[in-house]
Amino acid sequence: MFFHVFFKNFHFYIRQYVQMIALAVLCHIVALILCLTIEFPLTAIAKKVLKKQEQVKEYMKMPPMYHTDDYESCLFSTDELNIFCVVHAIIKPDNSSSVYNQVIEFSSDTKKHFAHDLLYIGHCLNKCEKDLEKLSEEEREDLYDEPFPWRLDRKCMGHLWYVAADTQLFIFTLFLCMIMFKFWKYRKQIFCATFIMSLVVHFTAHYVYGHDGIFLFTPEKRRSVVYDIDKALQQDYFPPYINTGNYLLGVLGAMLYFHSKKSKFNLGNSNLFIVIWYLTPSIGQIFLGITGFIFYKYYFDLPSIWVSLTAVFVQNIWGLFGIILVLGFSAKFKSKNFCNWPVFSPLSRLTYGIYLCHLSIVRPLLGQQKTLPYVSFSSLLVEMLALTVLCHIVALILCLLLEFPLTAIAKRVLRKNQDPLIELKIVKNHTDNNLNHITSHDQGDTLLPCKRNTDI
Numbered sequence: 001m002f003f004h005v006f007f008k009n010f011h012f013y014i015r016q017y018v019q020m021i022a023l024a025v026l027c028h029i030v031a032l033i034l035c036l037t038i039e040f041p042l043t044a045i046a047k048k049v050l051k052k053q054e055q056v057k058e059y060m061k062m063p064p065m066y067h068t069d070d071y072e073s074c075l076f077s078t079d080e081l082n083i084f085c086v087v088h089a090i091i092k093p094d095n096s097s098s099v100y101n102q103v104i105e106f107s108s109d110t111k112k113h114f115a116h117d118l119l120y121i122g123h124c125l126n127k128c129e130k131d132l133e134k135l136s137e138e139e140r141e142d143l144y145d146e147p148f149p150w151r152l153d154r155k156c157m158g159h160l161w162y163v164a165a166d167t168q169l170f171i172f173t174l175f176l177c178m179i180m181f182k183f184w185k186y187r188k189q190i191f192c193a194t195f196i197m198s199l200v201v202h203f204t205a206h207y208v209y210g211h212d213g214i215f216l217f218t219p220e221k222r223r224s225v226v227y228d229i230d231k232a233l234q235q236d237y238f239p240p241y242i243n244t245g246n247y248l249l250g251v252l253g254a255m256l257y258f259h260s261k262k263s264k265f266n267l268g269n270s271n272l273f274i275v276i277w278y279l280t281p282s283i284g285q286i287f288l289g290i291t292g293f294i295f296y297k298y299y300f301d302l303p304s305i306w307v308s309l310t311a312v313f314v315q316n317i318w319g320l321f322g323i324i325l326v327l328g329f330s331a332k333f334k335s336k337n338f339c340n341w342p343v344f345s346p347l348s349r350l351t352y353g354i355y356l357c358h359l360s361i362v363r364p365l366l367g368q369q370k371t372l373p374y375v376s377f378s379s380l381l382v383e384m385l386a387l388t389v390l391c392h393i394v395a396l397i398l399c400l401l402l403e404f405p406l407t408a409i410a411k412r413v414l415r416k417n418q419d420p421l422i423e424l425k426i427v428k429n430h431t432d433n434n435l436n437h438i439t440s441h442d443q444g445d446t447l448l449p450c451k452r453n454t455d456i
Contacts, residue, residue: 074124082126089119111296114219168240169247177251191252198244199312206311210303211236213295213310242315249319253326260330267331277328284321353395353403361390 074084094100107117132140176194180187211232221230236242260267267273291314300307365387 085123087121165240195248201241203308203312207303207308209235213307245316246319253323280324350395353398354391357394358391
């Protein structure tokens with residue numbers, strides 16, 4: 001009976017056996033895929049991390065750096081007390097503690113590390129007010145502390161500093177050009193004296209304030225860019241007297257450009273100038289990388305005369321590079337035709353929009369990161385490319401919604417407001433010129449027949 005039932009359902013048992021084997025094979029395949037894609041890579045990464053643990057032990061011993069509430073939600077809240085308060089809590093010195101000495105030593109390298117010797121706290125006052133309402137009077141008295149020094153900072157947006165500097169330099173340059181045209185005979189002496197004076201003022205201000213040769217975007221400055229503007233930016237980057245040298249070099253480049261266009265001398269015939277013109281962007285990038293490496297890598301005693309001289313030279317060398325590029329556009333050589341590529345025309349229309357929006361994009365892109373920011377080539381390259389793409393997208397939106405419509409409206413309005421008498425005079429002069437071509441006068445008083453011009 002048993003064998004009869006077994007052989008009767010033999011095909012059913014075979015099918016179940018095959019399904020079990022197929023399921024086992026499928027499970028092994030899925031497990032192999034999971035091992036190859038997840039387990040093996042994570043295991044390799046874990047081994048590397050464990051090997052590098054000895055290198056990060058120093059950082060793991062550091063105390064917390066900062067605790068901040070949400071900055072934007074505080075300022076844009078509907079509560080009455082929408083004030084964001086930033087406090088630096090300093091650790092009490094204890095030279096006898098080895099941990100304290102290690103924290104101070106680690107935090108002293110501010111170009112590479114965050115400052116762990118102080119706690120950076122940011123609180124929204126409306127949130128503090130709501131928390132205080134939950135406490136009793138005795139608990140509030142226990143929290144009371146003596147007043148400490150504070151300041152109210154109502155800073156303006158970063159790019160408004162640029163606009164203010166540009167306006168002052170524009171007015172200053174107009175007065176300088178008026179004086180130069182008034183005393184045309186001494187125009188070179190006036191310009192050179194003004195340029196040298198601007199360099200002396202820049203050198204003096206940089207030496208007195210005692211800043212580095214270039215602006216260093218350190219981790220501490222990168223963290224505080226949302227809440228405050230760094231003193232180095234306020235004193236050695238935004239002010240008009242810092243940028244006067246470059247502005248005057250731009251005026252000099254424009255004057256040389258118009259002079260080269262009027263003169264018969266063609267810089268395109270000079271092979272040396274063509275080579276320099278092509279190498280100028282590369283030289284600028286190499287120069288920027290070398291100066292950045294020096295000031296990021298090494299510490300110098302400040303204030304220093306040679307550091308201030310380097311800062312003046314670095315700030316104004318870009319004006320000299322700009323003069324070379326501008327003069328190259330006035331020269332005539334075939335390889336320069338790439339610069340006349342039509343794709344650059346619409347991109348040039350976006351430059352002013354990029355100028356207006358780039359700092360507003362830098363703030364959320366670089367200043368509100370949740371992860372620990374660090375300085376490396378890969379992170380710098382990614383952030384630079386992301387900033388470039390976002391600035392072009394926002395500038396395109398500004399052009400499409402504001403600049404192009406307003407420009408078209410302005411053209412239409414100006415055409416409608418044009419004096420009709422002026423248009424009539426232009427048409428009359430045009431017809432008179434055509435009539436002069438229709439008939440001509442011979443040496444005598446006889447008129448020569450001529451065909452009438454159909455363009456009238």
